[in-house]
Amino acid sequence: MSNELLFGLYIFVLAGFLGHYVIEKVPPLLHTPLMAGTNAISGISLVGSLVSAGGGYGKLSMMLGFIAVICATINTVGGFLITDRMLRMFKKKTPAKGPKS
Amino acid sequence: MSASLLPYLIASVCFILALQGLSSPIHARRGNLIGAFGMLVAVVGTLVFTHILTFTWIAIGLMIGAAIGAAMSIWIPMTKMPERIALSHSFGGLAAALVGVSEYHHRISGPEGIDRFTMAALGLEVFLGFLTFTGSLMAFGKLQGLITGAPVTWKGQNAINITMFFGALALLVLVVVDPHQSVLFYATGVIGLIVGVLAVLPIGGADMPVVISLLNSYAGLASASTGFALGNPVLIIAGALDGTSGFLLSLKMSQAMNRSFANVLFGAFGQVAPTPDGVAGPAANYNLATVEDAVGVLTAAQTVIVVPGYGMAVSQAQHAVRELAQALEANGATVKYAIHPVAGRMPGHMNVLLAEANVPYDQLYDLDDINDEFSRTDVSLVVGANDVVNPAAKTNPGSPIYGMPVFNTDESRAVIVLKRSMATGFAGIENDLFVKPNTMMVLGDAKKTLREFIAGVKEEAAA
Numbered sequence: 233m234s235n236e237l238l239f240g241l242y243i244f245v246l247a248g249f250l251g252h253y254v255i256e257k258v259p260p261l262l263h264t265p266l267m268a269g270t271n272a273i274s275g276i277s278l279v280g281s282l283v284s285a286g287g288g289y290g291k292l293s294m295m296l297g298f299i300a301v302i303c304a305t306i307n308t309v310g311g312f313l314i315t316d317r318m319l320r321m322f323k324k325k326t327p328a329k330g331p332k333s
Numbered sequence: 334m335s336a337s338l339l340p341y342l343i344a345s346v347c348f349i350l351a352l353q354g355l356s357s358p359i360h361a362r363r364g365n366l367i368g369a370f371g372m373l374v375a376v377v378g379t380l381v382f383t384h385i386l387t388f389t390w391i392a393i394g395l396m397i398g399a400a401i402g403a404a405m406s407i408w409i410p411m412t413k414m415p416e417r418i419a420l421s422h423s424f425g426g427l428a429a430a431l432v433g434v435s436e437y438h439h440r441i442s443g444p445e446g447i448d449r450f451t452m453a454a455l456g457l458e459v460f461l462g463f464l465t466f467t468g469s470l471m472a473f474g475k476l477q478g479l480i481t482g483a484p485v486t487w488k489g490q491n492a493i494n495i496t497m498f499f500g501a502l503a504l505l506v507l508v509v510v511d512p513h514q515s516v517l518f519y520a521t522g523v524i525g526l527i528v529g530v531l532a533v534l535p536i537g538g539a540d541m542p543v544v545i546s547l548l549n550s551y552a553g554l555a556s557a558s559t560g561f562a563l564g565n566p567v568l569i570i571a572g573a574l575d576g577t578s579g580f581l582l583s584l585k586m587s588q589a590m591n592r593s594f595a596n597v598l599f600g601a602f603g604q605v606a607p608t609p610d611g612v613a614g615p616a617a618n619y620n621l622a623t624v625e626d627a628v629g630v631l632t633a634a635q636t637v638i639v640v641p642g643y644g645m646a647v648s649q650a651q652h653a654v655r656e657l658a659q660a661l662e663a664n665g666a667t668v669k670y671a672i673h674p675v676a677g678r679m680p681g682h683m684n685v686l687l688a689e690a691n692v693p694y695d696q697l698y699d700l701d702d703i704n705d706e707f708s709r710t711d712v713s714l715v716v717g718a719n720d721v722v723n724p725a726a727k728t729n730p731g732s733p734i735y736g737m738p739v740f741n742t743d744e745s746r747a748v749i750v751l752k753r754s755m756a757t758g759f760a761g762i763e764n765d766l767f768v769k770p771n772t773m774m775v776l777g778d779a780k781k782t783l784r785e786f787i788a789g790v791k792e793e794a795a796a
Contacts, residue, residue: 244573245573251573251574251576254353255574255581261358261697264680264684266578267578267681268421269365270574270575271421271549272368273352273368274571276375276571276572277425286385286391287383289439290439293438297432299394299428300432305395305399307425307428309402310402310406311406312368313407314417317407318685318688321411
């Protein structure tokens with residue numbers, strides 16, 4: 233079991249570093265979509281909720297899991313949709329437009 | 334479980350690609366699609382490879398969640414984005430906490446019990462999850478105006494919050510020593526719920542960008558703890574990514590206000606330094622201008638920089654801003670937008686609103702990129718921004734916002750400030766910009782005033 237802890241920590245620390253470098257490159261322009269997007273990604277806790285809701289853990293676990301599935305699905309589905317809706321709006325000026333004086 | 338590790342690897346790679354896509358608006362959408370694909374792979378992989386007995390409730394839950402999520406994304410106005418994000422943080426926290434409780438309940442009654450390491454992960458997950466849940470609900474309430482946006486403070490507040498926080502951690506240690514102490518485990522969760530409420534109460538609206546980012550980070554850490562408890566690598570990776578992202582954003586936001594984390598969390602803005610003497614007196618010294626005056630200045634301008642703030646979101650004036658900019662451009666002026674990192678109520682709030690109004694993103698400039706240009710600019714048009722244009726941050730060491738990087742709007746030839754009224758905001762800080770001789774104050778609803786500007790500019794151009 234201590235191996236599992238160690239591997240978990242390995243993954244956590246390395247993913248954190250990777251995240252740092254990737255997220256440093258996100259311009260302030262896209263900070264809101266970044267937050268919406270990471271929100272959608274952390275909705276991955278849905279995977280844990282699924283097991284709780286359907287793993288035959290008994291009534292209480294199933295009910296809690298069921299609510300968790302709803303919450304996590306709201307975040308994943310809603311998160312990716314709203315991120316896309318925002319990103320669709322970001323447009324560059326068409327070069328032909330705007331005569332230079 | 335082990336067969337499902339492959340889909341989880343695919344999902345993890347997709348998530349990283351999704352974040353990488355956000356480095357530029359050009360591939361951001363594609364990245365987001367890849368992320369969504371990764372999520373689908375992870376969910377299908379779990380359903381196929383994990384031992385699942387009943388699919389009924391899963392299916393119903395997925396359908397309800399998808400319907401609510403879609404509704405919350407399609408119909409919500411862009412001005413409500415901070416509220417929307419705060420709500421989803423609370424859902425994320427709740428989901429993690431409930432999975433934690435469910436796992437604990439299931440395992441503690443099982444034959445193997447719970448080992449210490451898993452117990453620690455579960456405890457953290459439940460504590461952070463519930464804290465994020467109520468904290469984000471409070472943030473939502475404040476943004477939505479259900480709770481007062483002003484800092485709520487009382488004596489000994491920080492001492493109580495800190496005691497509760499460390500008390501919860503102490504309980505956690507006791508539960509790790511003996512996982513069968515269910516009462517202590519649930520008490521940790523309850524304290525998490527209370528700390529979430531108490532920690533956000535003293536934080537004022539202007540500090541929301543930091544708080545929302547921090548809650549984003551907590552939601553990520555709660556997910557990562559779930560990953561540790563379930564031994565699931567994709568949860569650890571996604572949680573770590575979310576956690577770092579939120580943490581980095583809150584660091585950037587605090588820097589943009591020249592304040593430390595501790596100051597934001599424990600300092601209750603506006604309470605730090607009481608407003609200086611004689612506030613009511615000099616406030617009357619501002620230069621009240623009519624729409625006609627402002628239109629005259631705007632039509633004569635060759636260069637205009639728009640500085641939007643939270644007031645633009647409140648009055649939903651982003652489309653009017655864009656139309657005015659077009660009218661000015663038709664008149665031969667160049668128009669740029671100066672976006673402060675903490676303008677609005679969350680990171681990037683103003684950028685999204687202006688993008689919604691079809692402002693091309695290459696006209697949007699960050700603080701560092703545009704601040705030298707104000708001295709060469711004819712008109713700065715401040716739309717509902719306040720602290721981020723306050724020169725006191727540069728000149729008055731007694732000001733609560735002294736040292737915060739602000740726009741040099743006061744250096745431009747003329748400044749037009751659109752403001753609802755002359756009442757100070759809840760931060761209660763006087764703005765020196767408003768009393769400068771080259772500043773024209775135009776009071777009233779920003780959208781209405783901008784519409785009058787547009788009509789005026791078009792009329793002048795036609796004449």
